[in-house]
Each structure stands twice: as C-alpha cells, then as structure tokens.
Amino acid sequence: MINLKFWILILILSFTWKNVEAQKTITTSGISFTYTIQGDNLECTLEAKTNGWIGVGFNDKNSIVNSDLLLFNIINGEASSTDLYVKGIGNPRKDSDLGGANTITLLNSIEKRGVTRVVFSIPLKSGDTFDFEHRLNESYWLILAYSVEDDFNHHSRFRKHLPFKLEVPK
Known part of the structure; x- marks a missing residue:
C-alpha cells in the first residue's frame, strides 16, 4: 500500500512539474x-498595498497606448x-465593447489590512x-498600477512601466 501511494505521488508531481515551465x-x-507558465496559460498573482483597484498591462512599446490592461478590485x-x-x-475600452472578450479567469482574491491580492489566469495567446x-x-x-479607489474609472495613484521577459528555463 505504501508503495502504491509513493508511485501515485510521483505521478502527480511529474504532471505538475511538466506543466510549470x-x-x-x-x-x-x-x-x-x-507569474507561472502552466501549459498554454499564464497564472499570475498581483498584489499591492492599497484597498483600491490593482492592474497589470502588457505592451510591445513603453507606452500605455495600445496596451492590454487587466484591472481587478475587491468590493x-x-x-x-475587467x-x-x-x-x-x-x-x-473593454475588450468586449470592441468585439473581443474578457479572457481573465479569477482564481482567488483577498483584501486585508490595506493589501489587495488577486490570483488569475490568462491565455498566453487568446x-x-x-x-x-x-x-x-x-x-x-510590463505595466504595474494601482489606485486608492475601487472604481475602475478612477485614475491610478501609481503606474510604472518595466522592461519584461517571460523567461523559460532552457
């Protein structure tokens, strides 16, 4: 019985390690x-010292214009x-208003002691x-931002653009 449990654990871990790149x-x-790359998805945790919305964006250029921006709040x-x-x-503009779709899958969230944290998944290529x-x-x-308000229309208190690369071990 112990031998069977050991092999089941090894099998579970091998599938987990294979998917996490x-x-x-x-x-x-x-x-x-x-971020964690899992198969065809990017599983992300975003956390900031705020009770307002938090956001992450992606762009080929160092600009907010033409960026894919994902915002989260907890009320x-x-x-x-969004x-x-x-x-x-x-x-x-909401992707859905432009003919696209909201491709965010919320996995977990918490707002406690002035910190907002969300865990979500998005496709690498939707x-x-x-x-x-x-x-x-x-x-x-990579664009990181947060606000002091939950209203997505409220301007960010902080926004920073950072050079970024999704690195995969060789």
Whole structure:
C-alpha cells in the first residue's frame, strides 16, 4: 500500500512539474507581480498595498497606448476584473465593447489590512485581437498600477512601466 501511494505521488508531481515551465516575481514601489507558465496559460498573482483597484498591462512599446490592461478590485469581499485595450491616452475600452472578450479567469482574491491580492489566469495567446500575445523569451513591457479607489474609472495613484521577459528555463 505504501508503495502504491509513493508511485501515485510521483505521478502527480511529474504532471505538475511538466506543466510549470517558469516562475518569477517582479516587485516595485508596493506592488508585485508573480507569474507561472502552466501549459498554454499564464497564472499570475498581483498584489499591492492599497484597498483600491490593482492592474497589470502588457505592451510591445513603453507606452500605455495600445496596451492590454487587466484591472481587478475587491468590493465587500467580492472580486471583479475587467479586460481593457487602451486605444489612446485616457481611453481604455473593454475588450468586449470592441468585439473581443474578457479572457481573465479569477482564481482567488483577498483584501486585508490595506493589501489587495488577486490570483488569475490568462491565455498566453487568446486569439482575441485586443489581448497581448505573450511570447516566451522575448522582451516587451510590463505595466504595474494601482489606485486608492475601487472604481475602475478612477485614475491610478501609481503606474510604472518595466522592461519584461517571460523567461523559460532552457
């Protein structure tokens, strides 16, 4: 019986290790972004020292314009998300309003002691023209932001653009 349990554990771990290709955390000014590549998805944890919304964006250029922007908030213990495409300065639009879709899957969330944390999954390549195509081992820009308000229309208190690469061990 112990031998069978051992082999079942080995089998479970081998499937888990096979699907997890990389993990990395980026932290700056009170906000952190952690990703794990699992098969065709990017599983992410986003956390910031705020009770307002938190967000992450992706772009080929060091610009908010033409970025894929994902925002999250927690109101009365209930998390929500919005998948946006930034058409111009001050003009983020929901992917769904542009003919795309919200491709965010919320997995977990908590807001406690002034910290908001969400865990979510997005496809590396969704097929939605308003979503960023996450290419492995190529450089692009990561946008991290947070607000002091839960309203997604409220401007960010903090936003930073960082050079970024989804790194996969060789």
